[in-house]
Amino acid sequence: MTNGLGIFGGTFDPIHTGHVALALQVCRQLDLAQLRLMPTHLPPHRTSPTASAEQRAAMVQLAIADYPSLSLDSRELVRNRTSYTIDSLREIRCEAGEQTPLFFILGMDSLNALNTWREWQQLTDCAHLVAVARPGQAWPAETSAVGEWLEGRVCSDLKGLAQACGQVIRLDADFPQSATAIRSALRSGASDHDWLVPSVADYIQTHRLYPRDT
Ligand SMILES: Nc1ncnc2c1ncn2[C@@H]1O[C@H](COP(=O)(O)OP(=O)(O)OP(=O)(O)O)[C@@H](O)[C@H]1O
Numbered sequence: 722m723t724n725g726l727g728i729f730g731g732t733f734d735p736i737h738t739g740h741v742a743l744a745l746q747v748c749r750q751l752d753l754a755q756l757r758l759m760p761t762h763l764p765p766h767r768t769s770p771t772a773s774a775e776q777r778a779a780m781v782q783l784a785i786a787d788y789p790s791l792s793l794d795s796r797e798l799v800r801n802r803t804s805y806t807i808d809s810l811r812e813i814r815c816e817a818g819e820q821t822p823l824f825f826i827l828g829m830d831s832l833n834a835l836n837t838w839r840e841w842q843q844l845t846d847c848a849h850l851v852a853v854a855r856p857g858q859a860w861p862a863e864t865s866a867v868g869e870w871l872e873g874r875v876c877s878d879l880k881g882l883a884q885a886c887g888q889v890i891r892l893d894a895d896f897p898q899s900a901t902a903i904r905s906a907l908r909s910g911a912s913d914h915d916w917l918v919p920s921v922a923d924y925i926q927t928h929r930l931y932p933r934d935t
């Protein structure tokens with residue numbers, strides 16, 4: 722086991738089985754003992770989530786309850802301002818110390834849009850980035866701003882990864898789940914969804930989240 726720490730930021734509106742499977746796959750492939758799921762509070766880049774920050778955090782806790790290596794990081798929820806990843810990674814770097822390898826997990830769609838993030842070129846000063854591709858999702862084009870920046874930062878040898886931050890790692894995964902598809906199915910009248918952990922599905926029903934469109 723490395724002493725590295727994984728951080729998986731997301732809106733989690735709601736968390737789905739793809740998020741959990743992906744977190745476990747990253748732990749396995751990077752040999753991480755701990756990975757934190759960090760819900761965003763006030764996303765910089767999209768309209769406000771449907772479920773409140775507290776509800777999304779509660780669903781994350783329910784979904785990961787069976788996995789001791791996974792935990793909730795609620796720092797963005799208690800910060801009452803726009804949730805910029807760079808702010809969170811700087812805080813986590815201070816807490817973890819200079820030597821601890823940090824891995825920030827993001828989808829390939831997010832990597833392709835990385836140049837729209839706040840202080841995006843500084844993210845790797847705090848952590849490695851782990852970009853997870855869904856089937857068919859492409860690595861940023863070499864000629865794009867992100868593609869040019871990636872040059873010299875991509876790590877292809879996980880075993881040789883000695884630094885605490887600075888590299889970008891590509892992992893391939895095959896999880897079709899999407900929170901948009903779940904919200905849309907529930908709003909169309911479905912009472913449950915195969916991509917929800919059962920305890921999360923119960924929570925959604927109890928709290929009447931994503932109500933049927935009228
Ligand atoms: N099935 C998946 N495979 C790989 N990455 C995923 C998958 N689902 C989500 N991600 C990635 O996980 C991060 C957090 O996901 P998020 O909470 O936005 O879920 P989502 O299913 O993409 O939601 P939405 O449809 O609302 O955008 C994002 O970087 C996203 O790209």
Ligand SMILES: O=C(O)c1ccc[n+]([C@@H]2O[C@H](COP(=O)([O-])O)[C@@H](O)[C@H]2O)c1
Pocket residue numbers: 729730731732733759760761764765766767804805806807827831837838839
């Ligand atoms: O810091 C930024 O500018 C920034 C811009 C867009 C997205 N993010 C983060 O990326 C993560 C995934 O976002 P999303 O919308 O795909 O759930 C989540 O932690 C967001 O806070 C961060």
